[in-house]
Amino acid sequence: MHDLADQLTIELPYLRRYARALTGAQASGDDLAYETLQRILNDRTALIADTPLRVAVFRIFHQQWTAMATAPSAIDQGDHAHAQKRLADLAPDSREALLLSTIEEFTSQQVSIILDTDIETVHSLIARAKSDMKRLSEGLILIIEDEPIIASDLSRIVELAGHRVTGVGRTREEAVKLGKKTKPDLILADIQLADGSSGIDATHDLMKEFGGVPVIFITAFPERLLTGNRPEPAFLISKPYNESHVTSAVSQAMFFATTVLLAKP
CATH class of the missing domain: 1.20.140.160 (PhyR, sigma-like (SL) domain)
Known part of the structure; x- marks a missing residue:
């Protein structure tokens, strides 16, 4: 046993x-x-x-x-x-x-x-x-990602799925500015950004600004977030990802309009 x-x-x-x-x-x-x-x-x-x-x-x-x-x-x-x-x-x-x-x-x-x-x-x-x-889940998506190649790939994937990318934020400050400018229907966010800022903090800032939208977090270490402690992200993409991972997660999150944010680190 x-x-x-x-x-x-x-x-x-x-x-x-x-x-x-x-x-x-x-x-x-x-x-x-x-x-x-x-x-x-x-x-x-x-x-x-x-x-x-x-x-x-x-x-x-x-x-x-x-x-x-x-x-x-x-x-x-x-x-x-x-x-x-x-x-x-x-x-x-x-x-x-x-x-x-x-x-x-x-x-x-x-x-x-x-x-x-x-x-x-x-x-x-x-x-x-x-x-x-x-059919049920098309919308506007904000991407928070500091790696240009990954950001471009994510943009391509979600646009092929019928969504529109409102912008790509490479830092917390840039992401918040973009989010305020055009309120997205969903945020696709990397956890760690190159300048040391956090995609988690950026999403918290945006939630304070205009309320809840579904959020999908991307990380190379999903086990660090799936710890059993609350809150945890309902939608989490593991790196390296493939196109079907992203397409499915985006559709799922927008389908339920589910917002689950992590606690600030």
Whole structure:
């Protein structure tokens, strides 16, 4: 039992990241993730034999999420209210398939096990999610990034996805100035900037100016932010990223209009 608990501890930060992105709320996502692990610790037979632990854990989480999402008591209550309304516009399991394959980087075969369906259906769900979320989530994006090549690449990716970049801030001061000039619908922010300033501080400054907008943080060390302490970012892209990571995270964040800021360092 002790060995299993240790292995589950390794998976927990990523399960929590997925849960928060899926539910659109930090508290409810975390609760669902912990309930999943408790179920496993109470009954190890819930895990599928001869299946990688991470896949088996996410499969059990999906069962928990499906039961919660379809229960009448879960609809339009607390943190779930906005999430449920938005999810009603999507085909069942489509967002799940997209998140699992992009942000969590499961293979199509693994996603099919988690969702208990076939690979062809997984591909169809992902295509449907991309189409629906693009239709529902286009908007203005401010990029906070000090590396010109990365900033240019991020701009290209989000513009191809149908969004418009309002500007690129390379320092805290520059980002705040740009944000005030044209209020973005979403902020895509690196954590550490070249001049020693922080993308976290820049987002805090902008929130004081015009209230909440969804924020996605980018970092080469996601485990340093997924610590189990609150607050944590609901949307977090790991470096090195790929195009699907960025496209999916931006769509997810704008879809739920979720704002979760980190505490100032």
